[in-house]
């Protein structure tokens with residue numbers, strides 16, 4: 588065990604303990620002032636006391652400390668934008684924030700889960716932070732929805748065990764949709780001597796394998812239920828034909844300060860739309876990187892990713908993006924194709940699933956690879972035709988209805 592604790596280690600260990608997210612507000616000289624705290628906590632029931640712990644150097648705390656009343660607003664799962672607005676140092680944090688004065692005069696933030704109306708009780712100096720004890724005068728639950736949570740530097744939500752039932756229902760809808768592609772996927776696996784699969788989005792953040800089949804010497808690597816993250820550059824064949832919201836959501840997972848990378852992914856989406864497929868290559872010597880990518884995807888698929896591990900997976904995906912760069916196939920050159928993915932359009936024109944071929948025979952000419960692309964595109968067109976007639980059309984629409992509806996955090 589360590590006896591001296593360096594700040595990074597302190598942060599790393601404490602990051603494993605999740606917190607809620609609250610905004611402490613007050614009126615100072617007629618202006619609303621607020622700061623985000625993850626350190627809000629109940630302290631005493633009799634008398635009713637709560638606390639939060641501002642950093643001694645915080646400019647916002649220096650102002651809040653002069654108030655005679657505060658409102659502590661517990662943020663809801665859908666208030667991440669509000670949290671960000673309140674956490675960034677600015678003199679105009681309330682510019683686009685809805686609020687009303689509380690019984691004690693402090694700003695009550697609209698749509699927060701709960702409000703605690705309190706007055707300063709005592710400040711306890713505690714190293715580089717102050718424990719600000721607050722005497723509670725009134726409190727209420729304004730909107731009983733799940734709160735915003737903060738964990739390992741990432742935001743998330745709380746899901747009670749019963750939520751699994753909804754996830755199961757979504758998965759069943761996706762599996763039924765995928766079932767329409769079964770015959771075509773099996774034929775592809777046989778004809779191309781590869782692993783063929785149909786993947787459907789069961790949430791805005793991931794695709795799930797709903798049908799898989801094996802031909803030639805392909806072995807079972809990604810069986811039914813396997814999850815693939817919709818994190819750039821993964822999922823481009825699905826995202827390229829999606830709504831602007833789908834595209835923005837996908838691109839929002841790139842580090843926001845990396846504008847070049849965002850441009851690079853936008854160009855990839857345009858290229859997928861133009862050609863009608865996405866293809867990745869495994870060049871000579873690139874096996875190790877390809878395996879790293881596979882390991883990162885497998886870790887994601889395990890479904891137990893904490894925010895810290897998710898960041899690590901994302902950076903491996905970004906580092907291995909060269910697999911997804913555009914290739915102009917020349918007929919007589921020899922290629923090692925990693926994967927070919929084609930979108931399947933539903934009756935309303937949106938992409939509803941993708942067909943993917945992997946474990947393809949290595950060392951083939953561009954002519955052969957182009958033939959594979961054609962096979963996949965024909966299969967995708969056949970599935971799209973099946974979806975547009977009879978029960979298929981209804982199922983695809985059901986699926987879109989679900990997908991467009993509010994997705995709980």
Ligand SMILES: Cc1cc2nc3c(=O)[nH]c(=O)nc-3n(C[C@H](O)[C@H](O)[C@H](O)COP(=O)(O)O)c2cc1C
Nearest residue numbers: 622623624625626640641642645646647674676737
């Ligand atoms: C989720 C989250 C939790 C935070 N918790 C605290 C906290 O408990 N105490 C604190 O002093 N700052 C906390 N901060 C940082 C402040 O909200 C704010 O960014 C910082 O005080 C801005 O600096 P300034 O007050 O000097 O303008 C937190 C920020 C976030 C995003």
